Amino acid sequence: MPFTLATWNINSVRLREPIVCKLLEEEGPDILCLQECKSPVEKIPMERFKALGYHHMVARGQKGYNGVAILSKAPIEDMGEMDFAGLGHARHVAARLDNGVVIHNFYVPAGGDVPDRAVNEKFGQKLDYLTEMRDWFRDEQMTRSILVGDLNIAPREDDVWSHKKLLKVVSHTPEEVEQLGQTQEAGAWVDITRKDIPDGQLYSWWSYRARDWDAADKGRRLDHVWATPDIANAGHNSRILRAARGWEKPSDHAPVFATFDL
């Protein structure tokens, strides 16, 4: 049975409840993975999502910051969470579908402004988080798994509006790109979005600070869908719903979709 999933950094699930519902109604993914819910789990407006057919949720939350959730039409099993780099943040949760596929939903630390761990502790935490992800994937050797989320890194030159201008900007520095590459390699993860859309500029995030985000189009591809090699061939139909960036009271991220024939 094929299923479609979407991943979306929602920047407050309570404030954005109307556009989460809009996405569920108009696009109807089987699974929606959210990041930056910025809410305790018990305050996520689950009744609204249930009314649209999404009766199941696996989530981790905290007050005001971070938070990840997996919404599903079909039952899912809570597979726990990891707390990398000892941050004590709600940045990961995993769920298993009936077909045995495990979905890992990540919100990797943004890393602050200065790309130097000697002067910016947050940048060091981001690198450490990725290192611990790498070590976990190396030790676990996962199969039948999908990894989605806001990884806060745009790895390719065509994942950003200007490779040259962003080389020293956190999210596209060579150090981060190298670290993300190691994390991806450790689990042999296949970038499904780029498998489906191999060429051309591709973004999932546009800053709130731009005068006209659409016209300026200074985007970055921070949000990712990866799969383990045993199921990577089942992934297809990747797309980024850019229109959602222009919805009422938008998130600064657009949802990323993929379908898996499994």
Place this chain on the structure above:
DNA sequence: ATGGTGGCCGAGCCA
């Protein structure tokens, strides 16, 4: 070179 916006909560932190 700087400041631009937005969300958490109701100041200052985080993105």
